[in-house]
Amino acid sequence: MKRLPLLKPIDNLEDAAVLDPAVKAVQKGVESVIRPQWLRDILHGVPIGHALHPLMILAPAGAWLSAAGLDLVPGTERASRMLVGAGVISALPTAAAGFNDWSQLHAQQQRVGLVHSAANILATTLYAASYVQRRRGRHVSGKVLGYAGLALVSGGGYLGGHLSYAMAAGANHAEDVPHLVPSGWQPLAPLDDVPERTLQQRYLGDVSVLLYRRGDRVSALSAKCSHLSGPLGEGTLIEGGDDPCVVCPWHGSVFEIETGEVVHGPATAPQHRFRTRVVDGMIEVSLPG
Numbered sequence: 241m242k243r244l245p246l247l248k249p250i251d252n253l254e255d256a257a258v259l260d261p262a263v264k265a266v267q268k269g270v271e272s273v274i275r276p277q278w279l280r281d282i283l284h285g286v287p288i289g290h291a292l293h294p295l296m297i298l299a300p301a302g303a304w305l306s307a308a309g310l311d312l313v314p315g316t317e318r319a320s321r322m323l324v325g326a327g328v329i330s331a332l333p334t335a336a337a338g339f340n341d342w343s344q345l346h347a348q349q350q351r352v353g354l355v356h357s358a359a360n361i362l363a364t365t366l367y368a369a370s371y372v373q374r375r376r377g378r379h380v381s382g383k384v385l386g387y388a389g390l391a392l393v394s395g396g397g398y399l400g401g402h403l404s405y406a407m408a409a410g411a412n413h414a415e416d417v418p419h420l421v422p423s424g425w426q427p428l429a430p431l432d433d434v435p436e437r438t439l440q441q442r443y444l445g446d447v448s449v450l451l452y453r454r455g456d457r458v459s460a461l462s463a464k465c466s467h468l469s470g471p472l473g474e475g476t477l478i479e480g481g482d483d484p485c486v487v488c489p490w491h492g493s494v495f496e497i498e499t500g501e502v503v504h505g506p507a508t509a510p511q512h513r514f515r516t517r518v519v520d521g522m523i524e525v526s527l528p529g
């Protein structure tokens with residue numbers, strides 16, 4: 241079975257460089273509004289270990305879909321109106337989380353994301369108007385506006401799915417690492433060839449490994465950033481405490497080198513951490529499990 245021809249224009253959207261000035265302007269706006277690092281981390285989903293935005297979508301989408309069902313049932317105007325209003329209110333933090341993620345994506349993802357967000361903003365506006373009409377007792381126009389909003393939010397949702405699944409925005413880009421590394425201990429590099437207190441990159445087959453050495457103690461992480469595959473071997477080392485960190489050169493995610501845990505997003509998934517040992521002067525690594 242082939243993809244519906246009707247959906248082919250989305251490929252053109254990915255390459256629509258005409259959207260880039262708008263992308264830049266919106267990105268600047270997002271970065272100036274959502275400034276505190278702790279807020280950015282929460283909206284990215286760092287505390288829950290994966291993107292927050294897809295979870296939050298449940299609230300407005302669920303409320304609006306329920307309202308669309310109730311609009312077919314006589315005598316449910318009040319409940320339907322409350323659901324429409326709840327959807328509008330919950331759409332605001334959902335959009336904030338989405339824009340926060342979007343501001344740290346690749347150009348092609350941002351073009352699709354811009355249209356996704358425009359459709360959802362328009363849908364939310366229609367639902368807000370629908371709520372106002374319902375409050376005024378104009379239920380027919382309230383329902384028409386609601387169904388128009390539902391059509392738009394469905395189109396926006398399709399683009400969101402394309403962004404997440406076809407373009408892998410928000411996915412863990414280092415998920416494949418355990419499937420590429422042979423099981424058991426693997427020789428990686430002679431200890432003496434690894435300078436102390438610097439970021440070093442070595443390869444285990446096709447898998448790049450980030451090394452950090454203090455004396456005989458060696459830490460090793462997957463060097464492919466879980467956010468969008470950025471090269472952590474070219475990142476910046478932050479020392480100064482017990483827990484040295486690496487900053488991804490692409491979007492600034494910060495990971496603890498010892499544990500691979502995310503300190504700051506946009507990454508939400510930790511880096512795979514290798515166990516290490518030194519045998520006859522050779523650093524060996526293995527992935528737990």
Ligand code: FES
Binds near residue numbers: 468469470471506507
């Ligand atoms: S690739 Fe985006 S933070 Fe690393």
